[in-house]
Structure formats: C-alpha cells, structure tokens
Amino acid sequence: MYNLIILLAILVPLFLGAAFIVLSVMITVWIETPIILRLGVLDNRKYIKGVNMLTNVIHNMILMTIFIVTGLIMKDSDVLKIVALAWVVIAEFALIPISEAYAYKKLSKMEMGKIIGYSYLANLISFVAGLAFDALMTLLTIGPLSIVF
C-alpha cells in the first residue's frame, strides 16, 4: 500500500506535466488546422499540424522557463506577471502568426498579405480557446484546492 502511494506520488505529477503541454499544444493544432485548410491557405494537413505544433511547443516551453526563472528563482510575483504577460503578447500577436505565415508561404500559392491575415485570424481564435482552456484548468485545480484549504 505504501509503495503504491509512492508510485502514484511519482507518476501523477509526471503525467500531469506531460498532459498539460500535450493538451495545450494539441488544442491549438485541432483548432487552427481546419481553419487554415478551410481558408484555402494550404491543403497539406500534416504540414499545417507540424508548423502549429512547432510554434506552440516553443511558446509553451519559453513560458514555462519564464515561470521557473522568475517564480522559483527570483521569487518575485510582480516581475513574473509582467514578463509572462509581455511574452504572451509578443508571441501570440507577433511572433507566432508571422512565423507561421512564412512557413505556410513555402508551400502556398496564396499572396503573403492574405496568408498573414488568415494566420492572425486562426491564431486569435486559438488564443481565445487557449484562454478558456486555462480558465477551465484553473477552476478544476484551484477551485477544489481552495475548498479543501
């Protein structure tokens, strides 16, 4: 029984850590891929999935690094909030849509201006969905924890 508890204590955080990034990235991919396909930017589903996965994994890993550095090492919650917010704004509203647009252009015959516009649209929709997912995760974890504590 004691060994089972120890095993669960190790496996549960490992599972949660992996599940969090996988779900975050896959939700973005599931939302953006059909939008990009429907808008006619590209017809290569695998390539769109790959590009979206790449940009969002990098985004999430940098965000986690910010949390680790400012939250754990500097222990300063104000700096954490400012830096995290700045990164999210820069990434979601500049870096990700434009880099994805350039990636789509390699296989697309559409004009670059249109691709950038459609990339922004797809990213905006997935950003809103991502916020909803984060709010839900917060409610599901902090909510019960706040009741317990």
Next chain:
Amino acid sequence: MNQFILMDASMGLGVVFIFGGLAIIMFMAAGIFMLVKSIKIIRKELSEQAAVVEDAAESSAQEGEEDV
C-alpha cells in the same frame, strides 16, 4: 510544538517542490519530444514538395525536348 509544525511545513514544502519539479521535468521532456516530431514532419513535407516540383520540372523539360 513549534518544531513539529516547522518540520511538517518544511516536509510539505519539500513534497510540493518534488511534485512540481517532476511535473516541470516531464513538461519539458514532452515539449522536446513534440519539438523534434514537428521538425521531422515539416522537413518531410518540404522535401516531398521539393521532389514533386523537381519531377514536374524534369517532365516538362523532357516534353520540351520531345517537341523539338
């Protein structure tokens, strides 16, 4: 009494750090795995597209030669 409270608190904090640390390690590991996978997908699709374009160029060049 205070010593026991402090011990409990520090053990609790230690447990939280270990759990958090494990979760972060797995988060990063899963991230790296997906990063590598996505780069492989992108490179494969780009090389397939390049091969298709090359074939199309070759076949149109051959047709041009035949016409001549």
